[in-house]
Amino acid sequence: MRTPQRVGRAGLPERVTIWEVGARDGLQNESATVPLEVKLEFLDRLAGAGLRVVEATSFVHPRWVPQLADADELLARLTPREGVRYPVLVPNQRGLDRALAAGVRHIAIFASATETFALRNLNRSLDEQFAMFEPVVARARAEGMAVRGYVSMCFGDPWEGEVAVDQVVSVGRRLLDMGCDQLSLGDTIGVGTPGHVRALLGAFTASGVDVSALAVHFHDTYGQALANTLAALESGVSTVDSSAGGLGGCPYARSATGNLATEDLVWMLDGLGIEHGVDLEALVATSLWMAERLGRPSPSRVVRALASAD
Structure with missing residues (x-):
């Protein structure tokens, strides 16, 4: 079978936006430099x-991230496709200067x-980070930019261990409040479980945050990424981050392994009858192409299964 049997389930979103992070989060931890031409074709x-x-x-x-x-050159040479958004990560005011110059x-x-x-x-420090972000967000919004806030270590920290739900909500609310x-x-680091996901999302909505403002970003270190994604969908989340072929990690946390593979996510969404707009066969071919250039097999189970079925 190259597609799952569709069996819908009540209470899930009709459509999910897949926020593809493979070209940024997926490649940033690669030790060997990926050629610019390969990155452009990947995008x-x-x-x-x-x-x-x-x-x-x-x-x-x-x-900090040589990859x-x-x-600047990538964005200068990128040919955008109509209807596609190409967000970039901006760490500070200097990064925002570069983003504005590039027309982001x-x-x-x-x-x-x-x-x-x-x-x-x-x-x-935890508090000092907001002082760094506030002028970036304010200026970006004044320029008419859309601004996403990533919050890392929401489900556990390799140095601190468990992270209190109310602490995550506090950080997230401050980012929303600043714009x-x-x-x-x-x-x-991929340590979350479905109950934890529901608890965190429930705490955000209890604090007055609309679930439409929330997305999830899971790593599959302990094999929980799809289960956690389903729990998020059941809680009303309709934007899910993933990485083609399961590429990725975090250069600052060695225990962070690959992201949720976009192909694995698409297979699950197809089985649930949830719309997403992605051509699974074309995506699998893309991840196989990139795996060849990286010199190793894709960790995505769906990529491996469909490749072996050819």
């Missing part, structure tokens, strides 16, 4: 497979739910 293939949100790159300093040092209309900032990760990733349009709640 075009992803858009060609029907993905409408394709995160393109990051304006983080090249010293994305070509961000959608940006994301990357905050932490924990003190230790904020210090390691941003060189700021972020959407929050992406990240299980950076």
Whole structure:
């Protein structure tokens, strides 16, 4: 079988927006430099497979993420497809300058739910990170940009252990209050479970946050990413982050392995009868193409299954 049997389920969104992070989050941890031409073709293939949100790159300093040092040239040479958004990660005011110069209309900032990760990733305390982000968000909104706020370590931290739900809600509310349009709640090290997902999302909605402002970003370290995604869908979330072929990790947290594979997500959504607009066969072909260039098999189970069925 190359498609699952469709068996719908009441109470789930009719349509899900897939926020594709493969070209940014997926590639940022690669030790060998991926050629610019490959990145550009990867982005075009992803858009060609029907993905409408394709995160393109990051304006983080090249010293911290060398893989994305070509961000300016990549955006200058990118040929956007009609109807596709290409957000970029912007860490600070200098990054925003570069984004504005490149004509970017959608940006994301990357905050932490924990003190230790904020210090390691941003060189700021938990509270100090907001002082860094506030002028970035204010200026971006004044320029008419859409701003997404990533919150990392929402379900556990490799240095601090368990993370209190109310602490995550507090961080997320501060980002929304400063002007972020959407929050992406990240299980950076993949330790979350479905009950935890429901509890966190329920706490956000209980605090007055509309579920439409929330997205989820799961890593599959402990094999929980799809189960956690289903729990999020059951809670009303309709934007899910994923990475083609399951690429990715976090350069600042070694226990963070690959993201939820977009193909695995699409297979589940197809089985549930949820619309998403992605051509699974074209996406699998794209991930196989990228795996060849990276010199290793794709970790996505759906990619491997459909490739072996050929």
